[in-house]
Amino acid sequence: MAKRITNRADDYSQWYLDVIKEAKLADHSPVRGCMVIRPNGFSLWENMRSVLDTMFKQTGHENAYFPLFIPKSFLSKEAQHVEGFAKECAVITHSRLKSVDGGVEVDPESRLDEELIVRPTSETIIWDSYRGWIQSYRDLPILINQWANVVRWEMRTRLFLRTMEFLWQEGHTAHATEQEAVEETLQMLEVYRTFAEEFMAMPVVTGVKTASERFAGAVDTYCIESLMQDGKALQAGTSHFLGQNFAKAFDVKFQDQDGEHKYVWATSWGVSTRLIGGLIMTHSDDNGLVLPPKLAPIQVVIVPIYKNEEQKSKALYYAEPLINELKAGGVSVKLDDRDNFKPGWKFAEHEAQGTPIRIAIGPRDIENGNLEVARRDKLEKNIIPFEGSALYITELLETIQTNLFETAKKRREENTQHANSYDEFKVMIEAGGFVYAHWDGTEETETRVKEETKATIRCIPLHGDETPGECMVSGKPSKKKVLFARSY
RNA sequence: CGGGGAGUAGCGCAGCCCGGUAGCGCAUUCGCUUUGGGAGCGAAGGGUCGCAGGUUCAAAUCCUGUCUCCCCGACCA
Numbered sequence: 001m002a003k004r005i006t007n008r009a010d011d012y013s014q015w016y017l018d019v020i021k022e023a024k025l026a027d028h029s030p031v032r033g034c035m036v037i038r039p040n041g042f043s044l045w046e047n048m049r050s051v052l053d054t055m056f057k058q059t060g061h062e063n064a065y066f067p068l069f070i071p072k073s074f075l076s077k078e079a080q081h082v083e084g085f086a087k088e089c090a091v092i093t094h095s096r097l098k099s100v101d102g103g104v105e106v107d108p109e110s111r112l113d114e115e116l117i118v119r120p121t122s123e124t125i126i127w128d129s130y131r132g133w134i135q136s137y138r139d140l141p142i143l144i145n146q147w148a149n150v151v152r153w154e155m156r157t158r159l160f161l162r163t164m165e166f167l168w169q170e171g172h173t174a175h176a177t178e179q180e181a182v183e184e185t186l187q188m189l190e191v192y193r194t195f196a197e198e199f200m201a202m203p204v205v206t207g208v209k210t211a212s213e214r215f216a217g218a219v220d221t222y223c224i225e226s227l228m229q230d231g232k233a234l235q236a237g238t239s240h241f242l243g244q245n246f247a248k249a250f251d252v253k254f255q256d257q258d259g260e261h262k263y264v265w266a267t268s269w270g271v272s273t274r275l276i277g278g279l280i281m282t283h284s285d286d287n288g289l290v291l292p293p294k295l296a297p298i299q300v301v302i303v304p305i306y307k308n309e310e311q312k313s314k315a316l317y318y319a320e321p322l323i324n325e326l327k328a329g330g331v332s333v334k335l336d337d338r339d340n341f342k343p344g345w346k347f348a349e350h351e352a353q354g355t356p357i358r359i360a361i362g363p364r365d366i367e368n369g370n371l372e373v374a375r376r377d378k379l380e381k382n383i384i385p386f387e388g389s390a391l392y393i394t395e396l397l398e399t400i401q402t403n404l405f406e407t408a409k410k411r412r413e414e415n416t417q418h419a420n421s422y423d424e425f426k427v428m429i430e431a432g433g434f435v436y437a438h439w440d441g442t443e444e445t446e447t448r449v450k451e452e453t454k455a456t457i458r459c460i461p462l463h464g465d466e467t468p469g470e471c472m473v474s475g476k477p478s479k480k481k482v483l484f485a486r487s488y
Numbered sequence: 489c490g491g492g493g494a495g496u497a498g499c500g501c502a503g504c505c506c507g508g509u510a511g512c513g514c515a516u517u518c519g520c521u522u523u524g525g526g527a528g529c530g531a532a533g534g535g536u537c538g539c540a541g542g543u544u545c546a547a548a549u550c551c552u553g554u555c556u557c558c559c560c561g562a563c564c565a
Contacts, residue, residue, distance in 0.1 A: 004500090004526090013559070021499095032556060084565070121565080155489070155563050162564080215565040223565090238565060270565085305524055344525040351525095362524050372524080 005352070007286045012230045017159065019280055022352040023289035026159050033157035033164035037273070040353060043297035045167065045273060049147065051199050051295070052169065052271070055191050061143045061171060066125050068149075069116040074124035078249040081123065084216020088153040090118040090164075118151040123217060123242070123268055126172045127250040134174060134264060137256050141184070142174040160277035161234070161488050168272035174264045176254065178243075181265035185241040188269040189222045192237040200275065201292040201405035202226050202282045203412050204236060205434070205483060207459025212443055215268075219243035225458045225483065227412045228281040231432020233458045233485035236278050239269035277488075282408050283377070289354030290376055292404050293397040299332045300393060301355045303346045305362030312337070315361045318386075322359075322371075325390040331397065351376060356400050357393060377403055418481065422472045425484070429455045434485050436464070438478035440471035448473060455484045 005018040020026055025041035037045065053063070069092065076082045096110035119125065126144070133139060151165050171188060175181040189206055196204045204224035214221040218240035226236050247253070247263040256262050283290040293299050302323065304315035316337060326333045334355075336346050343360065350358050360372040371389050374381040377400050384392055415433030419425035428435045430453075439445060439457065450456050460482045471478045 011559090017558080028557065030556075088564075152564085156561095209565080213565075218565080221565065235565080240565080303524095307523055311523095339523095342523050342525090342527065344523085344527085346526090347524095348526045360524065364524070 005286060005288055008229065015286070016277075016280065019284050019289055019352075020159050023354060025276065025280075025289070028159070031164075033154055035159050035163050037167075040297065041276065044276060044279075044291070044295060047295045047297060048195075048199070048275060049169070052191075052195055053145075053147075055195060056145050056169075056171065059143075059187060059191060061145045061173075063146060064144045065146050065148070066119075066122050066129065068119055070119050070122070070125045072115045072117055074128060075117055077124060078217045078245055080245070081217035081249075085120045085152075089120055090151045090153055092116040092118065119148070120150055120152045121268075121270075122146065122148070122150075122170055123172065123246055124250070127246045127252060127266070130172075130174050130264070131250050131252045134252055134254050137176045137254055140174055140176045140254060140264065141180065143171075143184075144173065145169055145171040158277070158488075160273055160280070162274070166273045168270050170268060170270040173267045174247075174252070175267070176256065176262075176265070178265050181243075181267050182241050185220070185222060185239045185267045185269070188267070189224065189237075189239040192224050192239065192269070192271060195271075196224055196226065196236055196275075197405060199292065199294045200279055200282070201294075201401055201408060202236070202278055203405065203409040205459065205461055206463065207461040207483060209238075209459055210443075210446060210457045210482075212446060213456065215240045217242060217245050218268075219245065222462075223459050225485075226278055226282065227415060227434055227485070228278070228488070229411070230281070231415055231486070233434065233487040234274075234278045234281070235458070235487065236275060237269075237271040240267060242266035242268060283404050284354070287348075287379070288352030290404070291354035291356060293356045293401045296354065296356050297332065298334045298353075298355050299397055300326060300357045300359060301334045301336055301346075301350045302359045302361060303336050303343055303350075305343050305360055307363075311363055314363075314366055318366050319359075319361050322386070322389055326393060329390060329394055331394060347374075351379075357396060359393075375400055377407075419472055419484075425449075425472055426453055429453045429484065429486065432486070434458070434483055436461075436481040436483055437472045438469040438480075439482045440474045440476035440478055442474070442476075445471060445473045449484070453486075455486050458483045458485050458487060 004022055006014040008015045023040055024038050026038055027036040029036050093112060093115050094106045094110045095112060096107040097104040098107040130142060133142065147169050149165055149167050154162055154164050157163050173184050175184060193204055193206050196202045204226045206224055209221040209223055215238060220241040222239045223235050224237045226234050228234055244263040244265060246266050252264045253261045254264055280289060302319050304312060304319065306312035306315050319335060323333050323335060354376060356376050358374040365371055369386050370383050371386055372381055373384055375396060417428045417433060417435050419428050419435050419437040425435060425437050446457055464481060466480050468480060469478050
């Protein structure tokens with residue numbers, strides 16, 4: 001068999017790129033750091049989007065859309081925010097081109113009076129709108145989400161994990177009280193955790209970011225952190241409690257029941273196409289992509305095996321009731337009846353693309369009243385009776401979903417360690433994986449660890465070991481262990 | 489943005505050092521045989537050699553610039 005995908009053990013970065021290429025998820029674009037998301041990748045994103053959108057609606061949110069362009073002056077209103085994003089903004093300075101012997105150039109006369117920023121995130125332009133929408137406590141809360149693209153001028157990019165333009169959703173909510181805003185922040189963190197674990201089958205640790213890792217303009221940044229197969233951590237989603245920072249910057253006040261004018265409390269939260277990178281690096285293997293059934297664009301592929309037209313018709317006829325029954329049960333089925341590829345080719349291709357279940361139907365199966373069922377996660381094949389196979393398939397999809405989560409969780413547990421000294425910590429970090437250790441809470445210690453080991457504090461876990469101790473570096477008191485790792 | 493590597497047919501590569509009609513494998517098209525893990529034989533089509541300049545009688549090859557990708561670093565909600 002021609003090996004098109006580099007083994008993970010040989011070159012993990014190359015493996016990641018090979019999987020994306022072979023699964024036809026995305027291409028590099030002519031523009032540095034941008035990607036073309038191909039149908040296979042986009043339908044995966046559509047499925048993720050659809051599930052998340054439903055979860056957002058169920059928690060009371062509405063979708064809206066705000067402009068791609070943000071006046072430069074808006075970005076400078078919140079001091080921390082501008083500091084965080086200033087270095088990675090695309091700036092629009094002109095509005096026209098003009099023809100110059102065969103080509104075009106920027107028309108210098110079209111220079112904009114005020115430059116526009118291509119949104120790196122939308123807090124500023126949204127809060128400018130919210131000022132006009134909010135007068136009284138009766139106008140609150142505002143619970144809005146938008147699906148959009150954003151641009152961040154990154155130095156170094158990787159498909160899905162860090163691209164200059166990416167797709168995401170950003171929720172922006174406004175509340176009358178601090179408590180309500182904090183509850184919203186945590187609620188959405190929980191939505192992300194649920195989505196990651198139950199749909200992506202990707203176990204995550206929920207926690208709070210340290211000050212240095214916090215979103216620019218947030219009071220607290222909560223996150224879900226997951227562990228990839230190469231032992232590096234991936235921040236998979238963030239939910240921010242913004243306090244009154246943006247309300248103050250954009251002068252958004254409301255009159256409360258007591259007649260007082262007060263600043264509004266805010267949150268924002270988002271996940272992006274980066275999740276696809278996380279999905280790839282959580283489950284996929286040396287044969288290609290592995291997708292959790294709940295998000296797979298195609299859950300079951302049926303490959304007929306035949307030597308002639310007669311056998312082909314028989315196979316298709318044999319498959320038809322099963323296809324109908326599966327479709328009726330909400331299963332996404334594809335019949336791969338292409339004549340220009342042999343079964344072996346199709347098997348390899350569907351494996352590379354991560355289809356959870358493959359069914360083969362050949363003359364032998366038809367004769368014996370059977371099916372060959374292969375599961376992508378374990379690369380196992382089984383012959384099962386045709387009778388009752390739809391139920392078997394449906395249950396197998398659930399089994400695969402569960403197995404992927406359990407396997408990923410087990411891997412994470414096997415690669416999670418607790419360090420009791422800095423020396424021990426260094427060895428553990430070098431080996432990869434999550435390392436829990438005591439930290440004195442100072443930025444000095446955090447920076448020193450980062451400089452010496454390249455590990456960062458991924459988060460201060462919300463549901464971890466609460467035992468106090470002594471900082472592994474300084475020996476000063478530590479309230480509880482925090483989570484360290486090298487990260488993407 | 490610094491260091492290293494790469495860009496030649498849809499994909500993977502050779503050719504470059506030492507300038508002289510652009511090649512190989514896979515894929516594609518046609519024909520026949522095949523089809524239960526990436527089929528075989530025969531024939532055919534397909535490339536402004538990333539792009540832009542320069543040197544030269546002549547540039548894929550030498551020189552300069554530039555774009556993109558990969559790795560390491562710096563940077564990064």
